Amino acid sequence: MRSSVQVAFDVGGTFTDFVLQDAEGRLHTGKRLTTYPDPTGACLEGLDEIMARTGAVWPELARAVHGSTLGSNLVIERKGADVALVTTRGFRDVLAIGRQKRYELYDLQTERPRPLLDRTQVHELTERVLADGSVYVPLDLDEARALIRRLGESGVRSLAVCFLHSYANPAHERRFGELLKQLAPAVEVSLSCDVAPQFREYERTSTTVINAYLVNAVREYLRGMTGRLAERGYGGRLFIMQSSGGAATAETMADFPVRMIESGPAAGALIAARYGEMTGHPDLIAFDMGGTTAKLSLITGGRPQTVDSFELHRVRLAPGSGLPLNVRSLDLVEIGAGGGSIARAELGTIQVGPESAGSAPGPACYGLGGSQPTVTDANLLLGYLNPDGFAEASLRLDLEAARRAIAEKVARPLGLPVEEAAWGIHAMVNLNMELATRVVSIERGHDPRTLALVATGGSGPAHACRLVQQLGVQTVILPASAGVASAIGLLAAEVKFDLSRSRLVDFDRLDPEEAEDLYREMEREAEQALGALPAALVREVDLRYSGQGYELTVPYENARQEFERLYGRRYGMASPGEALEATTWRLTAIAETPHVELPRFAPREARPPQRRPAYFPECGGFTETPVHPRHQLSPGQELEGPVVVEEHGSTTVLPPGVRARVDSYGSLLARW
């Protein structure tokens, strides 16, 4: 069967990854160092190279999908000098005041992240709308005109507008937007009623300002990128990955850049979903463990679970320390647990992370000047990693440096033999990740015993089996070439667009006609933003018991039953019979679902594995352990732990008691 040629490229902090699916459905991959400050250079070189290598021609390319960290970087650098905010008179400090809670309870030296805009960039306007949408003070048009003139003269190029209660009545924001278009057409405008129409003014303002931060740079970037692709003869559209796990056209993203702020983890979860689908596991936990953090997310029915708010750039990943965004994104738990996480002895226990040695100086065993013991050092000492070759860097690892660091910082203070200390580090980072796994499964109302787990990232496969041991997860899926997983995930992304409207309704006295009108209106808008014919339109509604402050998103169909079921599972018990309130109405339009075929492993003759000692408490310590190169495994082959499987970019550890089978894609399906 001939399929259409598709290409995906994913810009990361260090590398830009490329994946091309050719007409025969084969996957080809490429990698290039990301270029700064403009990542376009590496993208185009990499695309040209992979197109040439595979003999693909631009006019026949059916689809190009792009993932990027551009948005996140612009915010972290606080590059918003030409951005301003206009808000309701009396509320210029809402952005600086925030929600005011301390994210470290007892730390008197704590600092709040610098506000996105300083006080001089915030302007007040006379107007006021109330919670029920009524106008309390009309918009002062003369004042608005004068302000626009001043802003134009002061060099503002992007303006965020957030008036109180605009989610209930956007008229003032819209009127101001029209005036701006008329009087200062060069200034980009982000209206909060378009960007994030939900109540809670600080969170909505923060989201709108971040959109305003990004809009010029992203528009310019996407315009440049689409232009360069068109020059090469590409006649299709450029699709951009959103934080929600759906792709959208470059044109739509240029208006809502805040939606593409975290595309990497979303793509990773999508490919985990794809592996689950291929192995008959529609419900699973996606587990991605890299150098500094581990990310966990839940996939049900083949789709990643999403949330409608998240925090960007948290301080030491502490909840409440980041910038809130009312944007649909993957329901992701990220913790400071990676190969570079630093271990220490504390209070008679071993603590690991969230501090990380990163890639410079890196773990002690890298020999780049690091002296702190890390998870990678422990894994090396335990015999899990091969000292002669590590990751793609082909770095030789210094076993003695690892041993010294662990002995000095962990073993000696706790009075433990150094191997036991290394095992303790391995076990403690597993515990931290297990607790995070419980959050995305048990706390979300899903029994881990009914879920599979897909492990990706450089460190994921070394920890996955231990991680699930106590949770009772049935199957661990360890895909081959997990290193470019997120770029492959881009190829698998559905084209999607989410819309929402805040409207507070007594749900027990809902007028179905009114709801129908609301959904119809959003459907028309979504079809336009989608840029394609929708294959599915999903209607959802946020419900809560009347008087509560947080909602659960449930399908509009059978909403009450779905709500009570989910509520009971998440929070202990539902209160049937209590009045329900609907707050936000949501519509997702989904276009085509592309089919991505993953490369298959050819059967090969089994070769006797090499062996090296590795540490497993079940075996009483170090034991001679078979070590297989992944590419020498053959579909259908059975492995029984203890076994180590090595490949470029990652090492898989199967502890004693684990049995694994190699599937036709080279993935290991492991179970305890």
Add this chain to the structure above:
Amino acid sequence: MVSEPGRPDPITLGVVWGALRSICVEVGSSVQRTAYSIQAREGQDFSVAVFDAQGRMSAQGPYSPGHMGAMNFAIGNFINAFAPEALRPGDTLLLNDPQLGSGHFPDFLVAQPCFWRERLVGFGVNLVHHTDVGGSRPGSQAVEGIFDWHQEGLRIPPVKIVEEGRENKTALDIIAANSRVPGNVLGDLRSQRASLRVGEQRMAELYERFGSETVDACVEAMIQQTEARVRERIQAMPDGEYRFEDFMDDCGSGTDPLRIAVLVTVSGDRIAVDFAGSDPQTESGLNSYFNYTRSYVYAALKCLTDPFGPMNAGALRPIEISAPEGCFLNPRPPAGGGPRAAICTRIFEVILGALAGAVPDAVTAANSHFCNATFGAWDPVRKRRFVGYELIHGGTGARAARDGCEAMSSPYNAANIPIEAVEAATPVIVERFEFIPDTGGRGRHRGGLGVRRDVRILAENVKLTNLSERRRFRPFGVLGGEPGALGRTVINPGAPGEYEIGGKASVDLRYGDVVSFQLAGAGGYGDPAERDPALVEEDRRLGLITRW
């Protein structure tokens, strides 16, 4: 590595410890997501802890520290009321007695005995500040017009609110009948109970995984290790007797200031805190029951000794706290205590003030005092009674290394309540929410600014209880820093006939009146002459100061 009984290995200890902490967090997020009242769900005015079967606190969630002094003793109080053998699976316990709980009626302490294999293995506890439990003023936090707690609302001694899975309907009906907003109170109580059921299940899973001997040994080790570390940190502080005193403005319009005097004695690995010399208990709501006083002493010393370490019974052992019985920091029942939140910041700050010379790099100057006004009336639009609850936080005191934080809750750690949430729930219009320039105390580092919030109330016969401080005594600076500016509360500012009301005033307002809450600024740190001119210039550019 096999654990010997009674002496867990480092890995098992780490695992159990982490699991207990995460139980607290799971219970806490469940409370927040399911609570009804805005102070619980938006202000996060609640706390969570878990205990072992002996009633020792083993872990605490990262919520309000103000409940911790109460928490640590709460299970003991429940056990005194119900012998452990009288507890059955499916029981849930409740109390709000000020002396047994956290010092005032609105705080409902709910304890869930946790059973594993039919054996009592511990308790999950949460404490939520409820909107209204009756009494003389909406919000149950009046200062004026109170001479004992019988004017403050409903007192609930330890009761089984759920008995072997059956709700105690009589008790629930009595609670509902005594609140101005029964729906909120019952809703929040449901949220407390449901979240603790989750907590109980998690505790049982933990015991199932490790067995009771191991878990109990881990709890013992956690408490010992924590105690040892706190002692080590105290040991590093210079021994000495450190005194400090400050004053509360008053305990109602026209009353005298209240002296709060403290002696902190650091000797070896112990700290003793004594409030002898503080004023006697008042015939008003303004008294801090000893549990509450202890909470903020513990919180302050935790900040100064081991801010990132665990909070459990061991962290409290090296600290001895005393206050003469009958003083306003250790009143005799039935003293009033509803508005005691106004006292917490001062208890916290006098400890910092006392130790400023001993640990100058760790302390801060005094904070901008927060405001926790409550008001109620008939809501003419929604056709129901309402109780409004404001939580306004200003800046924090300046520090050795940097300025105080702007707009940051301290030390009780609550969030503010979004304007759009307040206006959707109650008949008010917030007209301003902004910094007040020039209010931060000058110093090498500047104190955080006061914050102003103006609220127009659209109801007749509004009963407002103000609850704020620092109208007479400015938030102190330390080590040469200047104090912050005074705060005030103004009715109808800028309009003809505007007038100021006291920080603890109970006043009646008319339809459309505006209450302008203007908080004090926080204190400065170090000599103002040493301030970096670039910082002064930046403050000026941002409009945070207009003069220096």
